[in-house]
Amino acid sequence: MDSLIIFAILLGIGYFFGARTEKQHFRQLQQREQAIHGLMLSTAGAKVALPKAHQAQLFTGSVVISSDFFKTFIAGVLNVFGGRITVYESLLERGRREAILRMEESALTWGADQVVNIRIQTAELSGNSGKGIVALEVIAYGTGVR
């Protein structure tokens, strides 16, 4: 009975704080994305000539984002039935947008006018046991040119 109460409390905390963090994060992402419009991003570039470019440098942006207790639990339940696990979709979207933003922001400070050949990858950090914490790392990297 005691463990059930603790579980319910954790679930409540996870839901309340998790939803709040997510909302704030999405709002912040939107603001930051609006602030840096104008920087050209492209996933092409490896074989494209860049006649205007004089200098280039590699930029990376990374973030480790974790799920909350509520999401982890819901994902576990949804996993039984299959289909879309919507709680993790929004988590990954946040991670990806954050990583790209960090890359763009560091490229902008350097004075880049384009970032080409962007690569994005995701890695799981919780080890191969499948237990414990749910943490995802997203890295975005690309070549900034000016």
Add this chain to the structure above:
Amino acid sequence: MTVQPRSSASNIILTNIETVPGKTVTQHMGLVQGSSVRAKHIGRDIAAGLKNIVGGELKGYTELLQEAREEATSRMVQEAQKRGANAIVNVRFATSSLTQGAAELFAYGTAVRVE
């Protein structure tokens, strides 16, 4: 928290495209690589475990992986310098987690001389 640009101490140019814009590749020096396996102290792991209840960014782990990536990159740069290269093109990164709280960061690319 944005990634700090690489220290200007090393004058090697890194790109992940096949050339260095504004310069021409004159010589290939082959594959160079660097890797780093890192873990945070247990305090950080506990903090990450607690953060996992409320969700959000795990700053300690973000930092950990950034440091690891910088170290992997600087090892790669050292190897390139040893071969006399002044640029590394087509750089790629890879991450793999060994256990919870430890990760390997791996960077590789092609060392070249540009003029």
